[in-house]
Amino acid sequence: MNEQPMDAQPRNDTAHRSPQLQPDCARCCGLCCVAPAFDAVQGFGYDKPAQVACRHLRADFRCVIHDELAARGFPACAVFDCHGAGQRVTQQLFAGCSWTASPQIARRMFAAYGKYRVLHELMALLETAIQRVPAGDATRLQERLRQINSLCESGAALEATVRVELIRSNTLQLLRELLVH
Numbered sequence: 250m251n252e253q254p255m256d257a258q259p260r261n262d263t264a265h266r267s268p269q270l271q272p273d274c275a276r277c278c279g280l281c282c283v284a285p286a287f288d289a290v291q292g293f294g295y296d297k298p299a300q301v302a303c304r305h306l307r308a309d310f311r312c313v314i315h316d317e318l319a320a321r322g323f324p325a326c327a328v329f330d331c332h333g334a335g336q337r338v339t340q341q342l343f344a345g346c347s348w349t350a351s352p353q354i355a356r357r358m359f360a361a362y363g364k365y366r367v368l369h370e371l372m373a374l375l376e377t378a379i380q381r382v383p384a385g386d387a388t389r390l391q392e393r394l395r396q397i398n399s400l401c402e403s404g405a406a407l408e409a410t411v412r413v414e415l416i417r418s419n420t421l422q423l424l425r426e427l428l429v430h
């Protein structure tokens with residue numbers, strides 16, 4: 250995490266990514282500290298159910314133990330990366346609103362975050378892979394990246410007919426095909 254909001258926030262080097270794939274916790278409402286379930290075995294300090302705020306999350310969405318995550322038993326938070334899904338859901342889909350506004354908004358935000366987190370991670374993988382393949386293959390990856398980003402940009406990713414897990418498996422298959430020889 251950073252000195253802004255909290256969550257399992259990013260300590261990774263994300264500078265090589267496009268801006269929309271870099272977490273911007275100051276423009277998020279701590280979605281990663283609330284929406285997902287986590288447990289101590291995963292490096293999150295204690296067992297927390299989904300859709301419940303972490304006990305260390307402050308009302309302003311900053312992490313109380315941000316500067317001592319690993320020492321306090323939260324090493325997974327120190328390396329967590331939402332690939333920019335958090336601020337995109339908060340700002341683009343909910344106009345800067347917070348999950349604290351109402352239970353209905355919270356449910357919708359958490360569901361959106363779950364989908365966008367997967368799609369943003371795929372886009373980050375694609376961006377990296379594009380730098381490592383021949384031009385012809387890069388074109389295929391760029392097209393997949395464009396398609397996924399379009400789903401996110403339009404909000405169509407939230408439609409029930411859009412099967413995020415299928416997009417994920419197909420994209421990973423494409424990456425394997427082009428990167429593993």
Ligand code: SF4
Nearest residue numbers: 256257282303312326
């Ligand atoms: S300890 Fe809790 S509030 Fe802090 S970054 Fe991790 S999940 Fe978020």
Ligand code: SF4
Nearest residue numbers: 256274277281331335
């Ligand atoms: S979901 Fe992403 S942007 Fe939001 S607080 Fe967590 S790491 Fe930061």
